[in-house]
Amino acid sequence: MKVENPTSRDIAELAGVSQATVSRALRNSPLVRADTRERIQKIARDLNYFVNRNAAGLRTQQSNTIALLLFDETEGEDAQINPFFLSMLGYITRAAAGLGYDVLISMQQLTDDWHIEYQASNRADGLILLGYGDYVKYHEKLSALARANTRFTIWGPRIDDQPGHSIGCDNVDGGYKATRHLLDQGRKRIALLGSTSRRSPELASRYDGYCKALHEAGIELVDNLRVDAMSSEGEGYRAVLTLLARGEAFDAIFAVTDVIAIDAMRALEDNGYAVPADVAVVGFDDISLAGHVTPALTTVRQDIRQAAEALVHGIVGLIEGTPVESSLMVPRLVVRASCGAL
C-alpha cells in the first residue's frame, strides 16, 4: 500500500479496475457504480493521490487557473502596488477558489507581451487585469490581447471600443458624492487633487463628478484649485505645496485617491493647517489606511469584495462560455473625521 508517486494506474491496479474507471471515479462521473467509485476514492485518499494537473490540463486543454496581472504606472522594481488592489487580491483568490480556479499572480508593467504568453502557453485560462493606468496607452495592449483571443477582464471603466470585459465603479457618482458632501458641510472653495487627464478615465470621471456637484450648487470651477497628482507616495504632498504656493484660498480638498489624500493631509498639517477645521479632506478608495490616519479620512468606498467577486465571475464566465455583462458598481461615501462632519 506504499507507492512513491502514485498515478491513476497504481490506483487502478489496487482497485482491480481499469485506469479509465479510476479517472471517471475521481471526477465523480455518474457512469461509475457508486460502490466502485467510493472504493476507488478511498484508495486514492489513502495513497495521498492527486490528479496530475499537467496531464489533465494537457488532455483537456485547460488549466483551471486565472492569471492576475497587477500593473502599475510607477517605475522601478521597488514600487509598491496601490494597497487598494492588494486587498482585492485576497477576495479574488477566495472567489476563484470557490469556483475551482487557482490564481497565478504577476506584477508587471503592461508593456511586455507577458500577458499573451500566459494564455498561449496554457498556464492560465484567462486574465484579470488590475491597476490604475493610462488607458490610451493600454488600448493597443488590450487589442493585442483580444487579437490573440486571450480572455480577460479588467477593473476599470467601460470604454467605447475597448476590447474585453470590464467591471468598474461608477466614478462619476463617487466624485459627485464626495464633493456634494463637502458642499453640505458648508465648504465652498474645494480644491481637486489628482489627474484629470482623459488618459486615466477612472480618475477623470471622479473629477467629472466633482464638476457636476459644483455646477449643481451654482459654484464656478476655479482652475487654480486643481492640481495634478499621481497616486504614488509624495505626490499628494507636493500637490498641496503647489496649491499653497498659488495663494488661492481653499477650505476643502477632494483627492481622487486616498493615497493622494493622506499625503495631502500631512502636507496641510506640516504647513500649519488643521484638518478639518481649516481644510476638510475627502479621498477615494477607502484603503485600510484611511480609517487609521489622524484625523480618519472621509472617503468614497468601492466595495472591494463585491468588485473582486464580479471580476472573478466575469473571467470565469468568459472561460466557460456563459456570457457575463460588464457592470458598474455604486460607490458609497464613508464619513469619518477629516471632512468635519463628525
Add this chain to the structure above:
Amino acid sequence: MKVENPTSRDIAELAGVSQATVSRALRNSPLVRADTRERIQKIARDLNYFVNRNAAGLRTQQSNTIALLLFDETEGEDAQINPFFLSMLGYITRAAAGLGYDVLISMQQLTDDWHIEYQASNRADGLILLGYGDYVKYHEKLSALARANTRFTIWGPRIDDQPGHSIGCDNVDGGYKATRHLLDQGRKRIALLGSTSRRSPELASRYDGYCKALHEAGIELVDNLRVDAMSSEGEGYRAVLTLLARGEAFDAIFAVTDVIAIDAMRALEDNGYAVPADVAVVGFDDISLAGHVTPALTTVRQDIRQAAEALVHGIVGLIEGTPVESSLMVPRLVVRASCGAL
C-alpha cells in the same frame, strides 16, 4: 503563415525540420546550429507560439511554479491578511519571476491538506508558507508536508525538530532593541502587549528580547504590565483597556506587532493619554501604516524585500537541489515620533 493554436509540429513544418529540433531550438540547446535555431525562433515569434506548459510540465515533471500559502489564525472569510505579509507578496513574485518561477497564491487556514495537494498534483514544485501562527498546532501539519516529500520554506523562527527550511528574523534582537530604546528615553515602566505563548515563538521571542533588555537595565519584570493580545483588529485596543483597568502605572508600551501598537495608540488617545508625552509606544514589523499614523510609529523593521528574496532562494534551492541554509535576519529599529525620541 496563419495557424490558430500553433504547436511545435506546426513550427517544425514551416521550418522544414523535425519537431525535436524545434523543441531544442526553443530551449536554446547548443545542439542546434545557430542559424537553424534563429530561423526556428523567428517563426515561433511570428506565429505567437509559446511552449505548452502542461505538455512540458508533464514531460519534465516540473511546473516551474511556487505556491504561496498565506495563512492566518483569524477566522472568517472576511479576515484581512496582515499587511506585513501582503507586502512581501510583491517582492516574492518579482524574485520568483527573476528565477523563472511563477507564483500561485492561496489563502487558507493551515488546516486542510490543501498544501500537500499542490505539490502532489504537480501544480507547484514547492511551497512558501507565510503567516504568524500557532507553531505547536502547525507542527503536525509541517510534519505531514515533510512526510509527503513536499518542499517548503516557512517564514519564521528556526524551531528544533521542525521539519523544512525556514527564513526568519532575529526576534529576540528586535524585541531587545525596541525595549532598549524605550529605556534609553528614560521610560521605566514598560508594558508589553502581545502573546508570550510558546505557541507563537516569533512573538514570544520578541518578549524574550524585552525581558533581556529590562534585565540588563536592572528593572524587574512586572506581570501586571503584560497583556495578551492577538494581531488582529481591536485586540490592541482591548489590551490597553485591560491595562488601564489594572491601575498599574506605565509610561511606555512595547507591542509585539504594529497592528497591536496602532490599535493601542488609539485606545490611549481615546482615554486621554498623549503619545508619546504620557506613554511612548514602539511596535514591530514596520507595516506601511506605521509611518502614516499620528504620531508616526516607532517600530522594528524586518527587511521585507530581503526576506522575500531569501524565501524564494530558499525554496528554489530546495527544488533545484542546491542546498540553502536556514537563516536569521537582523531587524533594525526605525525611530519615529511615537517613542518620544524626536
Add this chain to the structure above:
DNA sequence: CTGAAAGCGCTTACAG
C-alpha cells in the same frame, strides 16, 4: 456500468 485505445504537446535518450 466498464475497458481498450487514442492522443493531448512536449522533452530527451538513442542512433546516426
Add this chain to the structure above:
DNA sequence: CTGAAAGCGCTTACAG
C-alpha cells in the same frame, strides 16, 4: 548537428 521514437499521466469518444 538532426531525426525517429518513446513516454510523461491523464480524459474521453467508442465499443461492448
